[in-house]
Amino acid sequence: MQIPNNGYVLVADGRKMLFFRNEGDEAYPNLQVVTATEQKNPKTADQGTDEPGTTFSSSGTMGYRTGGRSAYSDTDFHTLEETRFAEDAAAMLKERALANAFESLLIVAPPSTLGDLRKHYHKEVERRLVGEIAKDLTNHPVDQIERIISEA
Structure with a gap:
């Protein structure tokens, strides 16, 4: 991957960002x-304290309840924080792009973080993306x- 002189490289994951x-x-x-x-983004078990909620199914005939209980899935606080971190990184890139702080940008991130970043790219960031x-x-x-960048 070619990044020109004075080009910028963002290396990020869900917790760490190097510009x-x-x-x-x-x-x-x-x-x-x-x-x-x-x-800091502790694992979900260290962040969440509530049990998942439950719901009752009330479908049935003649007023009899035939449904059962169902639990909502646990909230994955760790993943939510990683997604927020990617949103913050995209906001930083937008701010710098709009201030003309860079002309070319290479982004290096794991696939999941890259997907989260892409959802929030501003058109000026996309324009500068090499x-x-x-x-x-x-x-x-x-x-x-x-080395990895120059070999990509």
Whole structure:
């Protein structure tokens, strides 16, 4: 994947976001951190305290109840927070794009995060987007991120 000099790279997952500027060239990227953000997102069991709700089925004939109980599915707070984090990342990209802070952008994220980001791309972000890589590289050293980008 080619990212030009002064192009930007967002490496994100549902909890961590690294925003880089390429101070190298297309063949040999030299990524410098512009911002790094990480949110704490404990597993759902540590976030949710309520039991799932229940409902009663009241279908039947002649006033007799023939239905049973049904539980609503548990709320996955961990996934909700990851989705919110992707929305925040998309909002940051929109703000920077509208301020003309970058002309080209490469996004690297796991498929689920990439899907959440795509739902919230602003047209100015889309216009500047030079590519996407569906990989989780947030915990890789910068030199490995540079290598993976240049080989993609």
